[in-house]
Amino acid sequence: MMAQSEFEARSQAFLHWFKAWPGATFHPAIQIQDLRDRDAGRGIIATSDIPEDTVLFTIPRDAIISTQSSDLPKKIPSIFEESTTGLEDADNEADEDGDASGAPDSWVSLILVMIYEYLQGDSSRWKPYFDILPESFDTLMFWSDKELQDLQASAITAKIGKDEADNMFRAKVLPVIEQHASIFYPPGSDRLSEDLLMVLAHRMGSTIMAYAFDMENDEEEPDEENEDEWMEDKDGRLLMGMVPMADILNADAQFNAHVNHEDKSLTVTSLKPIKTGEEVLNYYGPLSNGELLRRYGYVTFNHARYDVVELSWASVLSVLKEQLNLSEAAWGNVMNEIEEEEIEDSFVIDRDLEEPDSKGDINPEYELRALPADLEEQVKLFLNAVRKVARDTVPDKRKRDEISQFAILNALQARLKDYSTSEAEDMRLVPNTKRQHMAMTVRIGEKRLLAEAIKLVRANIDQQGGQDIEMSEPPAKKQRSR
């Protein structure tokens, strides 16, 4: 870990550099602080009470690193222009998931720009900013297989995309650097080996994932519908930018500050009074702890409310098969009744909570209130098909709903068993490392959500008991029409 004196010196040099940008402001009641004792890197703390709606700092747009501000696109315009680049992707959209596998060009462009500016060293306009950007990450991309095992059955492990990122860097980043080496490397500097370039591409990719902002378009009068419209370059690529100072703010699901995109600058304002000693916090969105860990490398207590669990249709089918106990032939006939395009492969269970209010506050109460409607629909659709093949198995609506709820219950219980420890066992374990602790937070949150789902289905089953509603004629025609 960097010595505190060096860490502080870099923060001060950065602050000094930041304030020197024409148009930059920095409120005297805030300070950049070393929060490494609570594993939060740098952050911004109030040094005296701040009222609501105070502009905490202003970032002139010129200070933002993007394809618009960096010299790289001016030096090799062909790479950044449509049709000659080979960089553009069929799916020319900013990748909200930050999933490098889709490799949209706004990502590749910003990675190239970041690598270029980084390699310029002292002659980059952003050198003091690079000096405070991270060199290592706790995002899942950098976890060993053994560390990932602590996430147990979390679906987040399937979303890391390391191989896709490697392939994307090899296909779209390294060749550009190689072909334009005299531009990327300042005179007299050493060329990096392929391995080191890959490390650098990962570092910049991960920095962008955890730090960059999607730039909003406020240059023209926003009409009502497109108030939050993203900014695009002349070729229609969405613009992402590295926004110094705005990205020193840490974030949580309960927050107190907001970044506003204005014409010539971005401002950060307080959403409510902030007391002396409190941290100024931004908001990254309603992300589960698994997703927070994947993109940003941390978890928080407040984000557990947004946890998600995926339930596969295959698992529901497998419990249905056992429950219904049809002959193989009948089962085959049922499967033939189902049109594959109508089938969802997996269902996302989440609490579907309201967004935080305009002051960044969240309702402390949260509990799963409903199962995914599409899951219940699909089980019903399936059971209607069963009724066609084996009417006795699903004689009426009451029975159909009962089978449906038991199938969902069994599938949820099986899903819980995919995790190698129970929540109670987890609670007795003492993590040895920060990563173990974060992995435990993710898997415990998911197990709690599954437990809530199970409780909900049990309540449904209890409620159904005693109902006796005749099932209407098989709505197969209606269901299958498109």
Ligand SMILES: C[S@@+](CC[C@H](N)C(=O)[O-])C[C@H]1O[C@@H](n2cnc3c(N)ncnc32)[C@H](O)[C@@H]1O
């Ligand atoms: C935009 S940066 C914020 C500044 C960062 N702390 C730094 O020192 O550069 C995002 C990163 O900050 C950290 N971070 C943000 N919010 C956090 C929080 N509530 N607790 C711990 N770490 C946090 C994570 O490492 C995340 O990837």
